[in-house]
């Protein structure tokens with residue numbers, strides 16, 4: 001995040017009051033984080049993880065952020081084509097590829113992020129770029145300043161205590177399917193990021209849910225006849241802004257589920273700004289996924305299943 005690349009052109013922000021982030025996987029989740037951060041600025045950010053554009057954009061005409069680390073993901077390129085056809089204001093974020101070529105040809109504002117990484121490992125760059133774009137558009141004024149504190153919190157956690165916390169958590173999760181629980185607000189997209197990092201880095205099945213919604217369905221599944229829950233470990237993510245009501249729900253939910261699941265762990269956010277708190281929880285999840293990969297003896301970087309599928313989609317075209 002430090003020294004994130006600059007915008008190539010000013011963001012066209014006239015009359016824009018909301019944003020849409022289009023992106024997939026490790027690039028799309030930057031949009032989920034941006035949406036929660038934008039809540040704090042009273043701005044609506046929608047996220048589109050698919051082809052083309054959602055129909056409502058015709059009437060609402062949001063600022064569109066196209067986020068693709070490789071710049072070559074077919075869903076995001078299809079969104080880029082639709083954006084160009086609709087003449088919407090846009091910022092393209094990528095490390096290179098056809099997306100930045102199109103941005104250059106169309107004269108779009110763009111941000112080139114550091115190349116040579118796995119998209120999910122470039123998450124800090126992608127989110128930092130999205131925050132800068134929103135700030136430059138006047139929709140999240142001053143938000144870029146929080147990137148500095150967030151980078152400090154992440155550095156401190158890396159140097160002091162983060163890895164041993166991650167190792168303890170990985171021990172509880174080993175040989176289990178993982179459920180990551182957040183709550184409506186900042187920890188929801190972080191729970192999703194934990195899940196995807198566990199999938200991709202540790203090659204393990206995982207899912208994520210949020211309170212209060214999970215209290216209205218998921219808790220019933222724990223009492224199933226075959227005790228399938230005994231193969232599951234639950235990690236809950238907490239932020240200092242969690243309301244007393246949600247804290248109570250977490251306590252009661254834990255009472256209901258803890259007898260049915262194999263293991264329960266808890267992680268608390270650190271830092272001051274919303275961005276720093278989200279990224280502190282994110283980093284712990286990233287480290288847990290790497291620790292777990294080591295325990296399983298798998299390469300955390302390899303994602304052959306994703307690459308293979310992308311290749312097959314191109315071949316069938």
Ligand code: F6R
Pocket residue numbers: 024025026027028067068069070071072073076118119120121200303306
């Ligand atoms: C790979 C990863 C994937 C990609 C996704 C989209 O590390 O996390 O989820 O992010 O396949 O590709 P990009 O990010 O290049 O648009």
